[in-house]
Amino acid sequence: MKKTTLLILAMFCAVTYAQNIEKATSGGCAPDDITTAFTSGNSFAGNMFDITASGTEDVEIEKFDINVEAGSATISVFSRPGSYVGFENNSAGWTLMGSEVITGLGENVPTELNVGGLVIPEGETYGIYITVTDFPSVSMFYTNGDNVYSDGNITVATGVGKGNPDFTGSTFNSRSWNGTVYYCSGSGGGGGICTQSSPSAAFQNGFFNESPNVVACDLIVAADDDFTLEQITMNQFHNPGATIASVNLSYYANAAGQPGALIGSETVVPTSQSVIGANFGFNVSEVVLDVTPFLFTGQAGQQTNYWIGATVLSSDGGQNAWESNLTPQGNTMWQFFNGAWVNTLEEGVYVFTGECTSGGGGSGNQWTVNVQDTGFGDEVSWELRDNLGAVILSGGPYGSGYNDTQMVNTENEPLVFFIESIGAFNDNTPTYTVSCGGEVVATGTLAGGQEVTESGLVCPGGGSGNNWECADAFELACGDVVAGTTTGATNSGGNASPDVFYSYTGSGEVELVTISLCDGGTNYDSFLRVFESCGNLSVGSEIASNDDFCGLQSQLTFESDGTSTYIIMVEGFSTSSGNFSLAITCELAPVLECGGQFVDTGGPGGNYSNNEDEVWTISPDDPDDFVVVTFTAFDVEATWDALYVYDGPDTSSPLISSGNPPTNSGFPAGGYWGVNIPGPFA
Structure with a gap:
């Protein structure tokens, strides 16, 4: 018996962005850069080239300058261990380092690309692929020929030009990437200065942060690092003639992508401030705050997010607002307003400066707390504490109809979970579940006026308790x-x-x-x-x-x-x-009968939807028979969506190829598209 399987795919895409995080190290890690050329002469969508740590130390790639047309575009950077050679049209083994929306400054003028973080061990080579993902928004300039550029630490060997889409576009040999590689060489030693910044966009907007309001922006601590905050620079709207008298700073842990438990605070008088613009009838001042050094601990193998909040007092007691950008390039800022945190959907303008030290982070088991109720939660609060007494998770009070799930990793077991519902009218009746590694450790439901303490909580089995591998x-x-x-x-x-x-x-x-x-x-x-x-x-x-x-x-x-x-x-x-x-x-899986019809999910007269992924398996009742599949109507978006036909019981069977190349959306070669009716297939 033969089965034929058909698979139809549709795709819808989105892009995210990254904040500008830079690390200028001291001690054993020295910042440096190497430039190939900015001479252009040719252009298309991107370049592949090799970088080798050819000196006596490891190097960390921090960012690039690139040579692109004037205009806005999304630039993606991929890397792979070993040379790019042999993988020009194959995405296997490549890892996306990051993407950024840039504003190109024009031909032969360096345009900054803040994507980095790749560490290349001494003596090893990595392939690099820099591409205009949304080409033809802009073109990337390069120079014809093969060239090698080297200093005492790294060697850049160019390379090939690439068309679009990423990886599957045309390859043009002997094309030299135009740009600069900014890197750090060495092992790092005693740490160094780190900055995280989000630039101004001509004072587009702001969110009020005079008392009792708080506005918070996120701080990212890199994997395997700790970060000690030393200085904050922020742009503040205020009344003309007034100055910023003081700023009350609040430091928060991250809770499901927004400010969570308060972990520190202080009130700071600005070190300096100067008016740099105006909008909406307010002046805008750049305010510099030298803070008492505050340690934000990182974790092993993964970045850690915190939040820095500010409540500002001006000399006239009037309104103040932290500047924001209408189009976020990273995580959005949050505002504590009318007693609750609200996502502003805009990004704050700031510079956070401090010292990064390597060796940060921890490990431990993954714990999850869920607290929920369909009724009121205004009198419900809870904490999860480690064996040192530190509050590592907390929640409440809540509004009506809540379902709060929070996670944390810790090795400081056993833990203590405390929850209370202080109301006397029995209308706050939360249900709680504490689990580790997917296994429930404690659960229960409270009535009004009750409190519960669950002590001695340890992860079942004492193992890793996580599914990271x-x-x-x-x-x-x-x-x-x-x-x-x-x-x-x-x-x-x-x-x-x-x-x-x-x-x-x-x-x-x-x-x-x-x-x-x-x-x-x-x-x-x-x-x-x-x-x-x-x-x-x-x-x-x-x-x-x-x-x-x-x-x-x-x-x-x-x-x-x-x-x-x-x-x-x-x-x-x-x-x-x-x-x-x-x-x-x-x-x-649907099994179609002989003589029947099948249509896409839109029905006989409608279109299929975005992100479709449908499979039909067709098999004869008699193993000695065969089935003929004849399409009577066919309209699949050319070069983006595709229908695949397989000679066998599932999608791992041999493909009956159309001969078409991969789609622009990344689906593999061999699919059928357009309005020409494929088949028939027997």
Whole structure:
């Protein structure tokens, strides 16, 4: 008996951005740069070239200058261990270092590209691919010929030119990348000065932060580092003739992408301030604050987010506002207003300066606390404390109808969980669950006027309690809904973001399995991948993947053969991380009968939707028969969407290729598209 499987795919894309984080080290790590050329002569969408740590020390790539046309564009930077040669048209092994929306300054004028963080060990070579992802927004200039540029620390060997789309566009040999590589050589020694900044955009807007309001911007501590804050520079709106008298600073832990527990505070008188502009009838001053050094601890293998909040008092007691940009280039600022935190959907303007020291971070088990109720929560509050007495998570009070999930990693067990509902009218009745590594450790429900302390909490088994590695994947079954977080996890492949793993084993029958992060419990720009095993987690080896299905969240459907175990990776777009809620649903794969018809999900008269991923399996009743599939109507968006036909029972069977190249959206070669009717297929 022969089966024919058809797969139709559609794609919808989104882009995220990164804040400008720079590290100027002292001690054993010396900043330096090397420039190839800014002579142009040719152009297209991008370049590939090699960088070798050719000196006697490791080097860390910090950022680039590039040679592009004037205009706005999204620039992506990929890297891979070993040379780019042989991988010009193959995304396997490449890792996205980051993407940034830049404003090109024009031909042969260096344009800054703040993407970096790649460490190249002494003597090793990495391939680099810099590309205009949304080409032809601008073109990237390069020079014809092969060239090698070297100093005492690194060697840049160019290279090839690339067309669009990324990886699958045309390759042009003997093309020299035009640009500058900014790097740091050495092991770092005793740390150095770090800055995180978000630039002004001509005083577009601001959010009021006079008392009792607080406005907070996020601080990112790099993986494996600790950060000691020493100075803050902020742009403040205030009344003409007034000055900033003092700033009350509040430091917060991160809680599901917004300010959480207060971990420190102080009131500071500005070191300096000067009027730099005006808008909306206010003056705008650049305010410099020298703060008492405050340590923000990092974690091993993954960045850590904190929040810095400010409440400002001006000399006239009037209104003040922290400047913001209407178009965020990184995480948005939050405002504490009318007793609650509100996402402003805009990005603050600031410079945070301090000292980075290596060796930061910790490990430990992954703990999750969920507190929820359909009623009131205005008299409910709770804390999770470690064995040192430090509050590592906290929540409440809440509004009506709440469901709060928070995660943290700690090795300081046993823990203590405390929750209280102080109301006397029995209308605050929270249900709580404390779990570690997916296993419930404590749970219960309170009535009004009660409090509960759960002591001696340790992670079951005393093991890692997390699913950061593929080998530790948590098992899923059809119908499961699980909560988790990628914050604090390691990066095992895919994008340059932390990831966690789940596994699913077939039920014995061929079925369509849907993995969804779309139930509202996911608070970051997610990405899903499904692999056949842990043996190869590189980009391009997955059997299904999805970025944006429902806003910035992900959903995909893949076909299970009924017996195999599949690996599900939950990660983020670019470097994003956060909390998620994952649901898995299953249905038997449709088997079409001879003489019947099948149509796309839009029906006979409608269009299929964005992000479709549909599979039809067609098989004859008699194993001695064969089936002829004849299309009577066909209209699939050319070069973007595709229909694939496989000669066998599932999508791992041999492809009956159309001869078409890969789509612009990244789907593989061999799909059918356009309005020409394919087949018939027998």
